[in-house]
Amino acid sequence: MKRIYIQEEYCIGCRLCEIYCQVKHSKSKKIIKTFKEEKSDIIPRLIVEEIGYNSFAIQCRHCQDAPCVEACISGAMQKNKNTGAVVCDENKCVGCWSCIMACPYGVIKRDISEKKVASKCDLCIDEEVPVCVKNCPNEALKFMEKDTDERNKVKVKNEG
Amino acid sequence: MALKLNQSEFKIERDLSKCISCQVCVRQCSNDVHEYDRDSDVIYSDSSKCVGCHRCESLCPTDALKIKERESQFRINHNWTEEHLRNIYRQADSGGVLLTGMGCNKPYTIYWDRILFNASQVTNPSIDPLREPMEIKTFIGRKPDNLEFEMASGSNNNAAKLKTKLYPQMELSMPIIFSAMSYGSISLNACKSLAEAASESGTYCNTGEGGLHKDLYKYAGNTIVQVASGRYGVDVDYLNKGAAVEIKIGQGAKPGIGGHLPGEKVSRDISDTRMIPEGTDAISPAPHHDIYSIEDLAQLIYALKEATDWSKPVGVKVAAVHNIAPIASGIVRAGADFISIDGMRGGTGAAPQVIRDNVGIPIELAIASVDERLREEGIRHRASVIAAGSIRSSADVVKAIALGADAVYIGTAALVAMGCHLCQKCYTGKCNWGIATQDPYLTKRLNPEIGTRRLVNLLKGWSLEIKEMLGGVGINAIESLRGNREHLRGVGLTDREFKILGIKHAGEAW
Numbered sequence: 001m002k003r004i005y006i007q008e009e010y011c012i013g014c015r016l017c018e019i020y021c022q023v024k025h026s027k028s029k030k031i032i033k034t035f036k037e038e039k040s041d042i043i044p045r046l047i048v049e050e051i052g053y054n055s056f057a058i059q060c061r062h063c064q065d066a067p068c069v070e071a072c073i074s075g076a077m078q079k080n081k082n083t084g085a086v087v088c089d090e091n092k093c094v095g096c097w098s099c100i101m102a103c104p105y106g107v108i109k110r111d112i113s114e115k116k117v118a119s120k121c122d123l124c125i126d127e128e129v130p131v132c133v134k135n136c137p138n139e140a141l142k143f144m145e146k147d148t149d150e151r152n153k154v155k156v157k158n159e160g
Numbered sequence: 161m162a163l164k165l166n167q168s169e170f171k172i173e174r175d176l177s178k179c180i181s182c183q184v185c186v187r188q189c190s191n192d193v194h195e196y197d198r199d200s201d202v203i204y205s206d207s208s209k210c211v212g213c214h215r216c217e218s219l220c221p222t223d224a225l226k227i228k229e230r231e232s233q234f235r236i237n238h239n240w241t242e243e244h245l246r247n248i249y250r251q252a253d254s255g256g257v258l259l260t261g262m263g264c265n266k267p268y269t270i271y272w273d274r275i276l277f278n279a280s281q282v283t284n285p286s287i288d289p290l291r292e293p294m295e296i297k298t299f300i301g302r303k304p305d306n307l308e309f310e311m312a313s314g315s316n317n318n319a320a321k322l323k324t325k326l327y328p329q330m331e332l333s334m335p336i337i338f339s340a341m342s343y344g345s346i347s348l349n350a351c352k353s354l355a356e357a358a359s360e361s362g363t364y365c366n367t368g369e370g371g372l373h374k375d376l377y378k379y380a381g382n383t384i385v386q387v388a389s390g391r392y393g394v395d396v397d398y399l400n401k402g403a404a405v406e407i408k409i410g411q412g413a414k415p416g417i418g419g420h421l422p423g424e425k426v427s428r429d430i431s432d433t434r435m436i437p438e439g440t441d442a443i444s445p446a447p448h449h450d451i452y453s454i455e456d457l458a459q460l461i462y463a464l465k466e467a468t469d470w471s472k473p474v475g476v477k478v479a480a481v482h483n484i485a486p487i488a489s490g491i492v493r494a495g496a497d498f499i500s501i502d503g504m505r506g507g508t509g510a511a512p513q514v515i516r517d518n519v520g521i522p523i524e525l526a527i528a529s530v531d532e533r534l535r536e537e538g539i540r541h542r543a544s545v546i547a548a549g550s551i552r553s554s555a556d557v558v559k560a561i562a563l564g565a566d567a568v569y570i571g572t573a574a575l576v577a578m579g580c581h582l583c584q585k586c587y588t589g590k591c592n593w594g595i596a597t598q599d600p601y602l603t604k605r606l607n608p609e610i611g612t613r614r615l616v617n618l619l620k621g622w623s624l625e626i627k628e629m630l631g632g633v634g635i636n637a638i639e640s641l642r643g644n645r646e647h648l649r650g651v652g653l654t655d656r657e658f659k660i661l662g663i664k665h666a667g668e669a670w
Binding site: 014020031052053135140 | 177178180181182183184187188219221222594599600601604605607609610
């Protein structure tokens with residue numbers, strides 16, 4: 001499956017990925033309206049980690065054997081067999097946060113704006129390329145099938 | 161100091177109906193112009209710190225920011241212009257030499273814009289480069305005085321064989337080379353982009369005087385290695401790695417002036433590459449202290465040829481100055497295989513403003529007079545001429561070659577392709593575009609993959625345009641354009657300028 005790969009050496013910490021993620025998961029899908037009227041409701045589904053000049057944006061790795069899927073008590077968290085994306089069915093989610101505790105990457109967040117649900121990257125399944133990747137001004141995020149780059153291969157292995 | 165006589169140069173307009181306080185501008189500005197106020201959820205901007213690099217404007221996701229020139233705060237005076245007043249105020253504050261970056265921005269005549277190129281009509285056919293072969297391959301190096309052939313004996317009766325031994329050449333797929341920009345003056349990511357784009361496009365880049373970083377060894381076959389007055393990074397391996405060696409005497413932006421890379425910028429990596437201790441100032445003396453005459457230059461040229469086993473062209477780079485024609489003649493006679501001439505509008509990472517804006521001559525006049533002089537003396541074939549100093553478009557390339565250059569160097573145009581907005585603050589080391597800086601927070605901003613792609617595109621676009629222009633005048637090889645001033649006409653110049661450029665006025669025919 002296509003995954004999002006991180007080139008942390010080119011992450012410039014601008015956080016445009018977060019902003020566009022919020023817009024994508026807003027009601028209006030319009031950037032100004034999202035922030036002027038809906039902002040408090042929307043959590044970016046990725047995290048920009050930053051220490052000194054090092055930064056990178058991390059979102060769900062959509063693991064092969066996802067610990068969050070195993071941990072889910074309600075069957076809300078499922079790995080889609082067709083797309084490979086690990087997606088939380090918010091109707092089934094009971095907000096027990098088991099997935100949050102199980103996730104080794106810390107990329108699932110609590111969304112308590114309405115009903116308590118786990119909020120995570122859905123890989124923008126309806127888009128050709130996830131919006132965080134599409135809007136990264138420095139191509140620090142890459143959406144691709146398989147990486148030929150040795151350095152990134154190690155990362156794929158780590159993801160299990 | 162409380163007394164502040166200079167006000168901001170720029171006006172920052174933030175459209176609050178569009179600003180979403182996402183703070184991208186805050187994070188992107190290395191000059192700390194923008195500041196987020198959490199209490200009021202508003203971003204305040206201090207325009208006095210703005211350098212006008214337009215980074216924030218470019219990255220603003222809602223188009224809420226506009227950086228504009230501020231209207232003059234000074235009383236209009238055509239003699240004591242705003243620039244003079246600002247500079248005097250700055251110097252009265254600091255007592256120092258005013259520094260600047262990039263090339264001269266004064267409104268001297270730009271001859272490129274006064275020269276028009278020809279096209280074929282009726283009497284000779286034009287050529288469509290998309291349908292017919294068009295050669296823009298260029299060779300840089302000394303050409304033989306004459307060619308001798310011998311007829312091969314044996315069965316193949318008519319086969320002629322070249323008897324003359326040819327001099328080493330650089331083979332360029334197009335007459336454009338990336339000019340000398342050192343690692344130190346620009347970031348390693350910028351150097352990587354240039355080197356990779358040069359290899360991909362079949363042309364060359366120039367190390368500048370900063371040595372060759374080990375990550376760039378793989379591109380060494382497409383690199384001209386420079387030997388400058390500071391001798392940074394020069395050893396026999398360095399000389400032998402490059403495709404050609406260039407002795408740098410001067411630079412268009414600062415003729416007669418050396419260089420100074422402050423110690424703060426000399427990181428571990430730069431110190432290794434330049435072969436100097438970490439944290440020490442890298443000072444390039446104004447002259448080469450072993451070159452005080454043409455004879456001394458000849459010695460260095462031949463020493464470098466000897467060190468590289470006579471396997472590669474050795475050239476000399478000089479700034480275009482008043483007596484450039486006899487200087488060029490001397491350089492060719494000293495044994496240089498190519499001569500690079502950098503016009504007064506050539507760029508720099510740091511130069512005294514007074515030098516940048518007042519010293520040297522425009523490259524257009526320099527090419528014309530050098531080509532003329534070398535032809536008169538019958539030595540034009542002994543060295544290729546590379547023109548530099550503000551080549552802004554493919555049209556400038558074509559005009560430069562028609563005036564008599566073999567190829568051109570592009571520096572500023574390449575940086576602009578990578579994102580440079582010509583804010584002229586290279587010397588501060590705070591380049592927001594990740595080009596003229598060594599700060600790891602800023603250098604990340606130039607992803608060499610993107611930089612390479614954009615440079616390759618630029619070269620591709622220009623070479624297509626060059627072919628179109630050549631086709632238009634019915635020429636199918638760039639060789640036939642070189643020094644072909646009959647294809648140029650000028651507008652709005654004086655008789656003397658026409659004489660120096662060696663071209664006719666528009667409207668004049670055979």
